[in-house]
Amino acid sequence: MNETLGIWGVPLAMVGGMIRVSTPYLFVSLGETLTEKSGRINLGLEGTLLLGAVSAYGISYLTGSPWLGVLAAGGCGVLMGALHAWLCSRPRVNDVAVGIALMLFGMGLSFYIGKPLIQPEAPLLPALELGSWSSISAVRDALRVNPLFLLGIALAFVLRFGLLNTRWGLTLRTVGESADTARALGYSVDGVRMLATMAGGFLSGIGGSFLSLYYPGVWNEGLSSGQGLIAVALVIFARWDPIKCLYASLIYGAAGSLGPALQSIGVEVSAHLLAALPAGLTLAIMIATCSPERKLAGAPAELGVLN
C-alpha cells in the first residue's frame, strides 16, 4: 500500500487501527463512567471483559450468530456487575478489593470456559464497508468499520445527554454526589448503584465481545491487554464525561496503533512503551491537576477511592 500512498499510509493505517483498538476502550470506559457516577468504583472490569469475550465467542460458535454472542457477553457483564454491586452494598465491604477479586475470578472463569474454544473458529461480526467508494485498498481497509464502533459513538452522545438532561441522569448524579441527599429524596442508593454497576458490566461485556468477535477476532488467554483495568484510568482522564471518554478512547487507540503503523514504514518503536504511554499521560494529568486542597474537577463526591 505504501507504494501508492507513501508517507500518507501511516496516518491512514493509524485511523483504521485507532478505530479498531479504541472500540473496547470506549465501551468499557462508558460503562465505568456510569458506575463511577453512582459513587462506586469497579476494578473488576478486566474480568468482565474477558468473560464477555469468551461467552460471545462460545455463543457465536454454538448458535452461528455473532450478534447473539454480543448479547450473551452483555448478559454476563450484567451478572458480574450485579455481583459486584451486591457485595459492595453490604456494610464494611471494600469495593477496591472486591473489584480485584472479581477481576481474578472473571479471568479464571473465562480461561476455564475458554479452554475448548481456542481451536474452533466462530462466526465473526460483519463490518461496514464505509470506504467502498475508494479505489485505494488502504482507504478501504481503514474505513472498514464495525457497527459496534458506531454504536459506541452514538452511546457516548446519548449518555452525555442522559446524564445532564434526564431525571435518571440527575438521580444517578445525586446518588454519586451525596448519598444522604438521594436518600432524603426517597431514592434507593443501593438500588441506583446496582443498576449503574449492572449497566457498566453490560457495556464492558460488549467491549469484550468486540475483542473476540471482531478484532483480533479470536479467543485466547492473552486476548485482553489490560483494557479492562486501564479503563479506570481512562475514566479519570476523561473526567467522568462520556464525550471525553470517546476522545480518550480514540487517543488510547491511536497510541496502540501507532506502533504497527510506524513499523510498516520501517520505524521501530517499542509497542510496550506505547502501551504504557496512556497510563503515563493520565498520571501526568493527575499530577498537574490534583492538589491536596481540592478534589478532581468532575469527580463524584461519593467516590471514596478518590477522596
Next chain:
Amino acid sequence: MKTLAPLLIPLTTIGVELIAVFAALVLFAIFLAVVGAAPFAVFADMVQGAFGSMFSVQNSLSRAAPLMLTALCTALPARMGLVVIGNEGALLLGGLAAAATAMVFHGALGAGVLLPVMLIAGAIIGGAWIALAGWLRQARGVNETISSLLLFYIGLGLFLYLVEGPLRDPSSLNKPSTYPIGDANMLGNLPGMDVHYGLLFGVVACIAAYVLMEHTTFGFAARVVGGNVRAAQVAGLPITRLMLVVCGLAGAAAGLAGAVEVVAVEGSANATLYAGLGFAGVLVAFVARQHALAILVVAVVMGGIEASGGVIQRRHDLPDAAVDVFKGFLFLMILASETYVARAQVAVQRWVAARVVVPEPPPPGPAVAVSAPSSSSA
C-alpha cells in the same frame, strides 16, 4: 470465662472467615458438579496436592513465599489508611533491577557479594516505586490507589520494553529474557529442604512488619495517621516522612519478591515474572485483614491452592484455571464476610457481657423496701 474474653474477638473473626471458606467450598463443589467432576474426590486430591506429601508441602511453601512479600506491599500502607494496589509494578521492576545489577557487576563482584547486591537493588527500586505513590499523595493530592495502578502500567511497559529490547540476551529466542545471572549467583535452598531462601525472607519480613507496626513508636505513629490524620497533625507527627518510609518498606517487600523470583527461580528477568503475584498479594492482604502475621497463614493456604492445580489437572482432567475459579470464590466470600465479622463481634460481646459473672456491689437499701410492698400485695 473472663480470661477467655479477650481471645473471643479474634476467634469470632476466624470463625466467620472459616464459614466464608466453607461457603466458597460449597460454591466450588456446585461448580465442579455442573462441569461433571466429582467434587469430593477433587477436594481430597487438592488437599493431597497441597499438603499431602513432603514434596507438595515444599511446593506450596515455595509458592507462598512471594505472596507473603507482595501482601506486605498492601498491608503496611493499609495501617496508615492507604490502599495500595500497584504491588505488581514494584515486583516487576524489583526483578528487573536484580537482573540488571547482575549484568552490570558480572565478574566484578564475587558470587557471595553479587547475590545480596541484587536483592538489595530489587528492594530499593520496588521501594522507590511505591514511595513515589505515597509522595504523590502527600505532595500533589493524587490518590494512591489510582497512582499505584497507573505506576503498575508504566512499570509493566518499562519492564517488557527493557527485557525485550536493550537488556535482552540475543540468545534467548523464543522467550525474550535478560542475560542469565549465572548459576553461581543463584539463591540456594533452605538447609534440608527443596524450598529456596525466599520463604525465610517472607517469614522474617512479615514478623518484622508485625513488630514494627504493632510494637514500636514508629508503628504507633503510623497507625495514628491511619486512624485520624487530624489528630496526627495536631500531635505534630511527621506525616509525609512516615508515609514515605511505610510506602518505601512496602514497595521494598514487593521488589524483593521480584528479585527473589529472578535469583531463585527464573535465573533472568522475563515475562514469566508477570504472573499476577502482585495482584494476588493485594487479596492476601485483604483476606488477612492487613495483619502481618495473618498474612503468613493466608499466603501458605493460597500457595497450597496453587500447588494443587497440577494434581487436579492430571487426575481429573480439569483445566489449570479450575483453581483460579476456586480462588475467586474464596476471595469473594471472605471479602463479603467482612460485613458479618463486625456483627458477630458485637453479638459475642453481648453474649459475654450477659454471662460473665461480675461481682456486683451489694444491692442498695431501697431494694429491700421495694420487695416489701410486693410481698404484702401477694
